[in-house]
Amino acid sequence: xxxxILVILVLVLASFFTTFAQESDMLSLQDCIxxxxxxxxxxxxxxxxxxxxxxxxxxxxxxxxxxxxxxxxFGKFIQGQRxxxxxxxxxVDSSVIPPRVIIQERDVQIGKTxxxxxxxxxxxxxxxxxxxRTSNRIREAKAYKQYQxxxxxNTRNLVMANVADKYFELLxxxxxxxVYEEATKHAEENLAYNxxxxxxxxxxxxxxxxxxxxxxxxxxxxxxxxxRIELAKAALNSAMGQNPAIPIEIQEDMPKPFFSAxxxxxxxxxxxxxxxxxxxIENQVQASEYAIRSAKxxxxxxxxxxxxxxxxxxxxxxxYSTNFDEDYTATIGAGISLNIFxxxxxxxxxxxQRLNNEMALEKLKEEKxxxxxxxxxxxxxLKSFEDLIRINQxxxxxxxxxLRLQTEKRRVGSGxxxxxxxxxxxxxxxxxxxVRAEYEAxxxxxxxxxxxGIIEQKVN
Numbered sequence: 001x002x003x004x005i006l007v008i009l010v011l012v013l014a015s016f017f018t019t020f021a022q023e024s025d026m027l028s029l030q031d032c033i034x035x036x037x038x039x040x041x042x043x044x045x046x047x048x049x050x051x052x053x054x055x056x057x058x059x060x061x062x063x064x065x066x067x068x069x070x071x072x073x074f075g076k077f078i079q080g081q082r083x084x085x086x087x088x089x090x091x092v093d094s095s096v097i098p099p100r101v102i103i104q105e106r107d108v109q110i111g112k113t114x115x116x117x118x119x120x121x122x123x124x125x126x127x128x129x130x131x132x133r134t135s136n137r138i139r140e141a142k143a144y145k146q147y148q149x150x151x152x153x154n155t156r157n158l159v160m161a162n163v164a165d166k167y168f169e170l171l172x173x174x175x176x177x178x179v180y181e182e183a184t185k186h187a188e189e190n191l192a193y194n195x196x197x198x199x200x201x202x203x204x205x206x207x208x209x210x211x212x213x214x215x216x217x218x219x220x221x222x223x224x225x226x227x228r229i230e231l232a233k234a235a236l237n238s239a240m241g242q243n244p245a246i247p248i249e250i251q252e253d254m255p256k257p258f259f260s261a262x263x264x265x266x267x268x269x270x271x272x273x274x275x276x277x278x279x280x281i282e283n284q285v286q287a288s289e290y291a292i293r294s295a296k297x298x299x300x301x302x303x304x305x306x307x308x309x310x311x312x313x314x315x316x317x318x319x320y321s322t323n324f325d326e327d328y329t330a331t332i333g334a335g336i337s338l339n340i341f342x343x344x345x346x347x348x349x350x351x352x353q354r355l356n357n358e359m360a361l362e363k364l365k366e367e368k369x370x371x372x373x374x375x376x377x378x379x380x381x382l383k384s385f386e387d388l389i390r391i392n393q394x395x396x397x398x399x400x401x402x403l404r405l406q407t408e409k410r411r412v413g414s415g416x417x418x419x420x421x422x423x424x425x426x427x428x429x430x431x432x433x434x435v436r437a438e439y440e441a442x443x444x445x446x447x448x449x450x451x452x453g454i455i456e457q458k459v460n
Contacts, residue, residue, distance in 0.1 A: 026251040029167050032240055036163045039241025043159055046152040053145040060141040063127050063134040070122040074316070078114040083107050118319040123308035128334070131300035136293040143287035150280035157276060157450040159239075164446035164455075166239040170232040171252055172439035177229060179431045180222040186424055187215040194417065207417045214421050259386050259441075260448070264379050267452060268372055274453030275371060281364045288357035295350040301338040306331065371451060378448040385441035389434065396430040403427050 027035075037043060084107075091102040127134065191211040234244035260267065272278065308331045311319045318327045339346065403423040409415025449455035 026249050028251055029164060032167050032236065032250070033160050033163050035242065036159050036240040037156065040155075040159050041241065043152075043155050046148070046155040050145070050148040050152050053141070053148040057138065057141040057145060060134070060137045063130075063137070067125045067127075068122070069125075071120070073117075073119045075117045076114060077117050077314075079112065081110065081112045083109050116314045116316070117312075118314065118316045119310065119312040120319055121308060121310040123306060126305045128303040128305060130302040131297050133294050133297035133300070133302070136290045136297065140287045140290035140294060143283050143290060147280045147283035147287060150276040150283060153453075154276035154280060157453065157455050160455050161446045161450035163236070163239045165443050166232070166236040167250060168439045168442045168446070170229065170236050170250060172435060173225065173229045173232045175435045175439070176432060177222065177225045179428060179435060180218065180225050183424065183428045184215070184218040184222050187211070187218040190417070190420065190424075191215050210417055210421065214424075259382050259445075260379065264376065267375050267379065267448070270452045270454070271371055271375055272368070275451060276453055278364070278367055278371065281360065281367055285357065285360040285364055288353060288360045291353040292350065292357060295346070295353045298339065298346040298349065301336045303334070303336050305334040374451055375448065378444050378451065381444045382441060382448070385437045385444070388437040389441065392430050392434040392437065396427070396434060399423065399426040399430050 085105060086108050087103045088106045088108060089101055090104045090106070093100040093102055191208070191214075194208050194211045233248055236250075237244045237246050237248060262270070309324075310329045311327055312329075313319050313327055321327075403420070403426070406415050406420045406423040410417065410420050446455060
């Protein structure tokens with residue numbers, strides 16, 4: 001008795017852990033999104049672009065910091081034997097007071113000379129003011145970083161919407177498989193019924209062939225749908241940044257499609273405030289405006305200061321000694337640099353930045369237009385799906401009731417096989433339409449939330 005109880009306990013525990021393992025392998029929408037956010041290539045590139053933009057700010061700020069340079073040189077100066085014509089003293093004229101040195105030009109032969117050369121120098125250059133050139137470059141770099149930040153958020157939204165799209169496409173494919181499985185089961189029952197009726201002489205061979213053709217069609221639909229499920233799994237894996245061949249199973253943890261609680265105008269207002277794509281382009285416009293100011297500042301002078309300390313000697317001990325107040329030269333000063341003419345390069349740069357600004361403004365207007373157009377499309381589609389779901393729910397109930405009546409009529413001999421099959425087709429089509437409408441509505445809602453910049457709030 002005790003042994004039997006232990007065996008039963010072991011079986012129950014094994015069943016529990018098997019069920020738990022199966023459930024733990026089922027991916028929810030949030031699980032799929034988390035995987036995609038970890039693996040997606042475009043998201044990683046956007047993150048790296050943001051980090052690069054952060055380094056651009058550091059680079060632009062470097063102009064305000066002092067630049068310290070040093071150099072250490074050593075070598076040997078060698079000059080070979082040579083003859084040079086030069087003025088040399090050839091005597092003294094003592095007949096005059098004071099005596100006068102007599103200089104004449106002569107060829108002088110100089111032997112080979114060589115000596116060591118050592119030098120060390122250190123300098124500090126400090127940028128003082130350039131009339132907005134550097135400060136506007138810093139502002140431009142900060143605006144570009146904000147552009148990359150919003151680009152990263154926008155990429156996240158698109159990744160999440162794409163994953164939701166593929167997730168609901170897979171669920172739709174699974175639900176349609178269930179529809180075709182049920183249709184195949186009914187077709188098998190019809191064939192079995194007709195074969196039984198044939199045996200007792202109540203059905204003809206033609207009706208058997210019709211039932212077999214109907215069963216073949218339903219099996220074909222089921223086989224094709226099973227293939228679509230595998231394709232949908234591969235697409236979801238790809239959206240998550242995984243190998244398309246990885247086996248996955250998903251669970252439906254989202255409620256039935258829900259529709260917007262706000263109007264189209266309210267949705268547009270939300271999108272214009274939250275959409276990260278628009279915010280990114282707005283930062284791009286801002287960056288181009290700072291670039292114009294920086295380019296114009298090239299016409300202004302630049303003020304800076306410099307301090308340098310140098311030591312140069314043929315004796316290394318004098319160059320690298322701790323007596324810093326000996327054997328040195330030093331300079332301290334400030335200066336103004338003004339570019340007078342550089343081949344119209346400054347003018348061309350200002351014009352180039354103005355054109356960049358105009359292109360960014362045009363791009364912003366176009367993106368707003370596209371965004372509003374997309375939101376309009378999403379609203380219209382969701383409205384049509386809302387009506388479609390309601391109508392097909394009513395139709396499905398009517399078609400199912402009609403199928404029941406046609407089946408009953410056939411049973412009592414007052415109905416035909418064609419009427420039963422036609423009623424079954426009506427039920428299948430209504431189920432197909434309802435499933436497609438429900439999941440496509442969820443897909444459109446995901447893209448609407450992405451356009452509004454609130455998809456992450458909805459998923460979480």
